[in-house]
Amino acid sequence: MLNYLQKINQKVCFICSANYSGSTLLGFILGSHQNCFYSGEFNKKDTNYSIIKRSCKFCGVNCPVWKDIIVTDCVDIYEQLSIKTQKTIVINSTKDISWVEEQIATLQKTSSRLYFIFLQRDGRAVINSRIGKYPQEDVKEVINTWKERISKIQELYHKFKGKKIKLHYENLATNTESVTRTLCDFLEIDYQPQMLQYYQHEHHPLGGNNGTQFLVAKAQNKDLQRLLLNIQECNRDYYQNRGLEINLDLRWRQEIDPNVERLFEEMAGKENEEFKWNM
Numbered sequence: 001m002l003n004y005l006q007k008i009n010q011k012v013c014f015i016c017s018a019n020y021s022g023s024t025l026l027g028f029i030l031g032s033h034q035n036c037f038y039s040g041e042f043n044k045k046d047t048n049y050s051i052i053k054r055s056c057k058f059c060g061v062n063c064p065v066w067k068d069i070i071v072t073d074c075v076d077i078y079e080q081l082s083i084k085t086q087k088t089i090v091i092n093s094t095k096d097i098s099w100v101e102e103q104i105a106t107l108q109k110t111s112s113r114l115y116f117i118f119l120q121r122d123g124r125a126v127i128n129s130r131i132g133k134y135p136q137e138d139v140k141e142v143i144n145t146w147k148e149r150i151s152k153i154q155e156l157y158h159k160f161k162g163k164k165i166k167l168h169y170e171n172l173a174t175n176t177e178s179v180t181r182t183l184c185d186f187l188e189i190d191y192q193p194q195m196l197q198y199y200q201h202e203h204h205p206l207g208g209n210n211g212t213q214f215l216v217a218k219a220q221n222k223d224l225q226r227l228l229l230n231i232q233e234c235n236r237d238y239y240q241n242r243g244l245e246i247n248l249d250l251r252w253r254q255e256i257d258p259n260v261e262r263l264f265e266e267m268a269g270k271e272n273e274e275f276k277w278n279m
């Protein structure tokens with residue numbers, strides 16, 4: 001007998017991280033597996049966000065995936081996405097941790113299996129990116145925001161009942177193939193070499209890093225101008241001139257103000273122990 005309650009969506013994987021930690025790259029890699037759909041920052045679909053923010057970064061408002069997705073408490077959005085894309089696994093990289101917590105609580109009542117990747121990046125790199133983008137912000141506040149985020153994610157990671165794994169962005173960017181294999185084992189899917197050519201595949205992300213998305217758009221001859229304008233001016237040359245290969249972005253080491261680094265060490269050195277990358 002047919003089981004009409006059988007869902008198409010089988011798994012949901014949350015990538016939780018601070019901003020500027022490589023979640024867009026990781027999402028693209030996982031989203032290039034034939035059974036995975038990378039949704040990006042899913043919470044942006046919420047009507048509190050502007051129509052631009054609620055739209056696919058590549059296609060805009062007419063995205064073939066997102067334009068028909070309905071957000072209400074009574075319809076399972078993951079199931080809608082799986083039906084629409086015919087992919088059984090949805091990868092979600094939403095940054096709002098309270099929102100993720102609510103999603104987990106709702107999903108636990110369904111048959112979808114839950115996975116949690118805690119993506120970590122050296123906090124010094126993260127705050128350097130933030131200060132570069134918003135130079136008017138108070139540095140102490142930037143450091144405190146990072147600390148709060150990290151502690152919220154640690155807490156959720158600790159409580160999370162499904163399968164979970166911690167991963168360094170720096171390790172992903174240097175040992176991409178072996179890390180991707182590990183993640184495939186973790187998600188209980190086969191490793192597909194095409195995942196490393198993430199820029200050749202179709203993606204429909206909400207939110208996420210403009211630079212990484214620009215590289216995908218460049219590889220696929222999409223409308224570059226719009227995406228380029230989203231990238232802060234000081235980073236445009238970097239993304240325009242670099243190739244598509246995955247490489248570890250350590251620009252922060254040259255860029256960071258020694259006073260900022262000292263202050264960070266003082267305020268968040270302990271919390272950064274687990275995240276530190278000295279290679």
Ligand SMILES: [Zn+2]
Binds near residue numbers: 056057058060066205
């Ligand atoms: Zn799209």
